[in-house]
Amino acid sequence: MTFDELERASILILGFGREGQATYEFIRRRWPEKAVTIADARPLEQMTPCAQGAVASDRFATLRFGDGYMEALSECEVIVKTPGIPGGAVRRELEQRGNNKAIVTSHSAVFLANFPRQRIIGITGTKGKSTTTSLIFEILRKAGLDARLAGNIGAPPLPMLRDCTEQSFFVHEFSSHQLVEARHSPHIAVLLNIAPEHLDYYSDFEEYRSAKENITRFQTSDDFLVYNADYAEPRGIAARTKARLVPFSMSDAAAVQEARSMMKSAAAPLLGDFNVQNVLAAIAASRLLNVPAEAIRRGIQEFRPLPHRLEFVGVFRGIRFYDDSIATTPEAALAAVDAIGPDVTTLILGGHERNLDFTELGRRLALQPIETLILFPPTGERIWQAVRVHQTGESPATAAFFVDTMEQAVRIAYERTAPGKTCLLSPASASFGIFKDYADRGDSFKQWVRKLA
CATH class of the missing domain: 3.40.1190.10 (Mur-like, catalytic domain)
Incomplete structure (x- = not known):
């Protein structure tokens, strides 16, 4: 969708997070008096002060926050949606409301088009x-x-x-x-x-x-x-x-x-x-x-590795700690274990359930010299079952510990990991539920590693 087409259309910004706010900023700079509707499932008062301040005095903006925010779909020609809302869900809502001509797009799609x-x-x-x-x-x-x-x-x-x-x-x-x-x-x-x-x-x-x-x-x-x-x-x-x-x-x-x-x-x-x-x-x-x-x-x-991507946290009590919280799939967790090698004797896994297949993860971990698995719910139980299925009499002895907080996880890591060995956070699962996102999970890990040292 070109900028000229956007200028002529009635626009709904659906979702007022990072990209939604950037879309609003762009529209307001380019067309200061253009009417625009902004909708989000969260009440406006739950938004950041910056987000609230941006729209509070905008007389050309119609705000639909909180319950009933999807009603805004009835009134627009173009929906610039946040990445977190599936397009299929938006289109089903449009169909139910009889708005079959509206165009669904995104911040990134508008950028690529222009x-x-x-x-x-x-x-x-x-x-x-x-x-x-x-x-x-x-x-x-x-x-x-x-x-x-x-x-x-x-x-x-x-x-x-x-x-x-x-x-x-x-x-x-x-x-x-x-x-x-x-x-x-x-x-x-x-x-x-x-x-x-x-x-x-x-x-x-x-x-x-x-x-x-x-x-x-x-x-x-x-x-x-x-x-x-x-x-x-x-x-x-x-x-x-x-x-x-x-x-x-x-x-x-x-x-x-x-x-x-x-x-x-x-x-x-x-x-x-x-x-x-x-x-x-x-x-x-x-x-x-x-x-x-x-x-x-x-x-x-001169490149510096990014946070939470096999990030070396440091050596504490002789134990090397790595934060790989970005690893939200079994493949990523296995890649991290392979990258560090046999010094990994404590592995922290588990998190949000997204119906991923842990079969290969379990098979590979059953062969690794990992002494301690520290497991977050709900996927931690499935990961442990996948490991147990593949264990044989020749498999290394592995103990499983189920935890609900990062403090518990790190305490067990300190108790179970020998000096000279490595504790790796590489969860093979998303973070939602206990943590805000993978960065919050990784930051919590690093915080407790240092606090309990």
Whole structure:
């Protein structure tokens, strides 16, 4: 949807969180007196003071907060929805209210439709997208380019357009939720991997995969798809795209050696094969923009790992602690265990139920020299059952402890982990319920590690 089309339409901002507020900021700066409706399930008084202040005195804004907020769907032509609300749910509400002509879009979709795509590098994948996005951003900055970090790891892009020039590039991390309404794709798309996730949001894995495919679905033969050729899902998507293909693979020995060399000499080394894949993707994308080799090298070597992504917390009482709270799938947790190696003797797992399959996680953990599993509800019970099913008489002895708080988890970790060994938080589950999000979970872990030391 173009800006001209938005200007002529009656707009509903559905969801007034981070992206909703950014959409409102953009609309108000561009069209100061345009009528706009804002709706959110939460009462206005539960919003942040900043959000409340932004709309409190806006006489051109109609506010629908709290109970009955969905009634606003009857009154609009364009819905710019937050990523957290499934598009299918919005469309069903529209149909029930007889508003079949309304267009459902999103902040990210509007950005893709209006900013020159030749200057957009978009990154997606189930895991690794934040690190890869940040790597590319740092590399472009080292090359002297005007790069903007946008999306999940950065800021919503529309408000940033006001001070962009013809030399500005956007390095944008796209979640599946941000891609699902997209009808345009970036010039350079980076597809890392696709594994089952967010199955509490999508009807099935195919719907999730289809949302991810929008990163390249609307590309042309003038565009590029950088993809991980080691995985079946990216290969399948690559076979369907019109874009020019730029594969990367762990089987490319020379490329892997180059990446590992840069990673080892970094100020804060990135751990694990999955980070090698992230670096390979960043190098490939940067080279498409003719970034000098020296800028690529400096960008990688000076990169600092992001919080909650195999973040080294420190050594306390002789125990090494790692925060990998971002690991919300079984595949991610196994990758973290593999990255650190056999020194992991205490593993903290479990969290929000999203109906993921823990069979392979259980099989692999039954073979690991892990002495202690500390398990959060509700998935902790299923994870432990998956481990027990695969244990044999030759399996290492593993004790399970079920906890409800991070304080309990860390106390047990200190009691059970020998000096010289490692305690790893890599939950294989989402954080909702006990914690606000993965960052809150990771911060709580680090807080109690230091407090109980």
